[in-house]
Amino acid sequence: MKVGFDNAKYLLLQSENIRSRISQFGGKLYLEFGGKLFDDHHASRVLPGFQPDTKIRMLLQLKEQVEIIVAVSAEDIEKHKVRGDLGIPYTNDTLRLIDAFRSFGFYVGSVVLTRFSGQPTAVLFQRQLEDSGMKVYRHYPIEGYPYDISKIVSPEGYGKNDFVETKNSLVVVTAPGPGSGKMAVCLSQLYHEHQRGVQAGYAKYETFPVHNLPLRHPVNLAYEAATADLNDLNMIDPFHLDAYNITSVNYNRDIEIFPVLKTMFEAMLGKSPYQSPTDMGVNRAGDCIIDDELVREAAKNEILRRYYQELYRQRRGKSDGREIYRIELLMKELSLTAQSRTVVKPALEVAELTCAPAAAIQVPDGNILTGKTSPLLGAASALLLNALKYLGGIDAEVHLIGPEVIEPVQELKVSVLGNSNPHLHIDELLVALSICAVTDSNAKIAIEQLQKLRGSEAHSTVILSEADEDSFRRLGIRLTCEPKYETSKLYHG
Numbered sequence: 001m002k003v004g005f006d007n008a009k010y011l012l013l014q015s016e017n018i019r020s021r022i023s024q025f026g027g028k029l030y031l032e033f034g035g036k037l038f039d040d041h042h043a044s045r046v047l048p049g050f051q052p053d054t055k056i057r058m059l060l061q062l063k064e065q066v067e068i069i070v071a072v073s074a075e076d077i078e079k080h081k082v083r084g085d086l087g088i089p090y091t092n093d094t095l096r097l098i099d100a101f102r103s104f105g106f107y108v109g110s111v112v113l114t115r116f117s118g119q120p121t122a123v124l125f126q127r128q129l130e131d132s133g134m135k136v137y138r139h140y141p142i143e144g145y146p147y148d149i150s151k152i153v154s155p156e157g158y159g160k161n162d163f164v165e166t167k168n169s170l171v172v173v174t175a176p177g178p179g180s181g182k183m184a185v186c187l188s189q190l191y192h193e194h195q196r197g198v199q200a201g202y203a204k205y206e207t208f209p210v211h212n213l214p215l216r217h218p219v220n221l222a223y224e225a226a227t228a229d230l231n232d233l234n235m236i237d238p239f240h241l242d243a244y245n246i247t248s249v250n251y252n253r254d255i256e257i258f259p260v261l262k263t264m265f266e267a268m269l270g271k272s273p274y275q276s277p278t279d280m281g282v283n284r285a286g287d288c289i290i291d292d293e294l295v296r297e298a299a300k301n302e303i304l305r306r307y308y309q310e311l312y313r314q315r316r317g318k319s320d321g322r323e324i325y326r327i328e329l330l331m332k333e334l335s336l337t338a339q340s341r342t343v344v345k346p347a348l349e350v351a352e353l354t355c356a357p358a359a360a361i362q363v364p365d366g367n368i369l370t371g372k373t374s375p376l377l378g379a380a381s382a383l384l385l386n387a388l389k390y391l392g393g394i395d396a397e398v399h400l401i402g403p404e405v406i407e408p409v410q411e412l413k414v415s416v417l418g419n420s421n422p423h424l425h426i427d428e429l430l431v432a433l434s435i436c437a438v439t440d441s442n443a444k445i446a447i448e449q450l451q452k453l454r455g456s457e458a459h460s461t462v463i464l465s466e467a468d469e470d471s472f473r474r475l476g477i478r479l480t481c482e483p484k485y486e487t488s489k490l491y492h493g
Contacts, residue, residue: 001364001455004294005049005285013284015058018205021282022065022170024273025201028193030186031282033174034206038100039086043207045478046222046299047285055205056104059172067168068101068108070094071175071185074122075115083177084309087470091125093176098134109171110135110164114181117141137162139181139188146257153264158191179230183257187264194268201273202261204254204280209234211248211278212286218299220249221330225306228323240276248278301457303330304341308480312463315483341480343459346370348482351461357486359383361458361477363391376406378423380460380468385429387456391449392442400443401432426471453477462486 022029035043037059039052051057059066073081076090083093094111101108111129113122116138126136139161144151151157164185171189173182186202193200208223220234230253237250239258254277261280265272274280289295307327313319331337339345343360346368350358356373359380363369369390371383385400394400409432410422424432430450436443454476463481464472472479 001048002291002294003049004289004291004298005047006288006290007049007051007054010050010285010288011054011058013287014054014282015061017282017284018058018062018203021201021203022062025199027199027201028166028169028171029201029203030171030173030189032182032186032202032204032206033172034178034182034204035208037174038097040207042222042226042302043285045305046219046302047289047295048298049290050285059106060104062170063105065168065170066106067166067171068106069110069112069164069166069171069173069185070097070108071112071114071173071180071182073115073180074113074117074119076177076180077113077122077125078119080121081177087466087473090176090180094125097174097176107168108134109166109168110137112137112139112162112164112181112185114139114184115141135165137164139185145184146260149260149263152260153191153267158188159195161188161192163192164189178227178232183254187257187261190264190268194264202280203282205282206254207283207285209249209251210286211237211250211281211283213249213289215249216333218296218303218334221334222299222302222306223251225303225327225330228306228310228326229319237276237278240278243275248276250277250281254280300334300336301341303327303334304336304338305478305480307331307338308341308459308483311483312481315463315485341457341459343368343457344480347459347461357460357462359458359460361387361453361456363387363456364452373423376403376410376423377429378421378468379462380464380472381424381426381429383458384426384453385433385446387453388446388449391452392445394442394445398442400440400446401429401436405432405436425465425467427467430471450475 037055040055041052043050044052072090072094081090082088083090098108111134113126113136116122129136142152142157173185175182190200190202209220213220215234215236224232224234233252234249235252235255237248237255240246240248258277262272310319310323310327314321314324343362347358347360347370350370350372354372357379358370358372360368360370361383369386371379371386373379374382389396406424409424413419414422433443434447437447456477458472458477458479460481463485469479
């Protein structure tokens with residue numbers, strides 16, 4: 001894969017910047033961590049070369065000082081909101097995050113349920129967490145937030161929130177996804193710390209938008225596409241422009257909340273250490289881009305993936321389509337169409353030729369391969385086998401899994417397990433391929449190519465089963481689908 005981002009430089013610059021910010025506040029620092037800590041796949045997609053675990057590798061250098069708070073919105077819990085890249089609910093991802101932090105040796109002090117107003121599902125989740133020994137705190141909606149500053153910074157505002165007991169000097173506040181209330185948790189803690197006579201500071205670590213890239217740079221537009229459901233908009237930071245006469249990019253929610261933070265600092269310290277939302281940030285991603293053209297193209301591809309993702313969500317009844325409209329505006333701004341995604345047209349052409357579902361994949365060397373539906377295999381499984389043959393230098397006519405292996409499995413699926421579709425799912429196919437690899441050198445070679453598929457782009461002309469979608473995700477293949485099912489049935493289990 002080509003690289004447009006210097007990850008080693010980023011680790012160095014980012015660590016130095018955070019250490020500098022910690023030293024700015026002599027007592028305690030609440031560090032809001034936006035995006036994904038362990039697996040920031042959005043950043044790795046739009047900044048080729050960015051490693052998904054970069055943030056956690058950086059934090060490991062400060063492990064003895066770090067304490068983790070996980071914030072999750074009670075409203076998101078009640079809505080059963082799902083993390084799109086992993087396909088799991090925010091509740092499950094909260095548990096996953098806690099386990100992952102602990103596996104690295106970090107101390108996870110507590111979970112905060114934000115926007116709590118008695119949601120039954122949130123109450124059940126709190127009980128589950130407490131039964132496992134986790135401390136849970138509640139933060140409540142504040143009428144007039146974020147504009148009624150006098151009420152917010154008062155006993156009736158942040159004052160009614162639970163105070164989160166912490167013991168370490170660097171408190172990292174993270175969440176399963178955007179809009180979880182991380183900043184509000186930090187600001188509430190600053191209020192309570194001040195009431196207790198403790199000096200504390202705040203800083204923000206958001207990878208996007210990148211403040212020193214142009215406002216309408218594709219990387220920043222890709223962030224708007226990723227947060228279309230939150231109505232996030234990139235804006236020129238008016239406070240930064242006014243204070244320094246320097247143009248900087250931020251987003252609407254930070255700009256809206258900045259007067260609150262500034263007022264809080266003035267009340268506690270006599271003056272604010274920050275003159276703008278940009279000042280709050282510690283992000284140095286923009287300084288580590290080494291190939292702007294490559295990064296621009298990667299960001300455009302991300303916008304197209306988000307477009308197909310929203311079409312898919314609408315088809316499954318999970319969206320009313322407003323997000324599609326917002327992303328279409330971004331596509332028009334960049335002169336993109338749905339078929340600007342390189343794997344779309346080849347897949348559609350095979351589907352039209354065969355009158356059956358088809359799929360296409362662009363492997364890391366840039367070549368595009370296709371797969372078609374056959375009596376033995378669905379298009380996605382055929383595509384995967386074709387890609388493994390290509391990467392392993394195996395002749396396209398070679399059967400990696402013979403009919404004598406596939407047909408008994410199909411019979412089992414239909415006659416015994418009651419499946420209506422006899423085609424093997426990708427995970428079933430890989431199990432069969434692994435068994436064949438014991439005696440077949442070509443199958444062994446094919447299995448060895450699986451890691452090479454990570455980062456490949458793929459497109460299906462129909463919506464795949466959840467099992468196949470999950471397999472593509474686990475293999476690191478960036479899949480999109482046309483928003484239609486293979487059959488006209490209403491129920492697609």
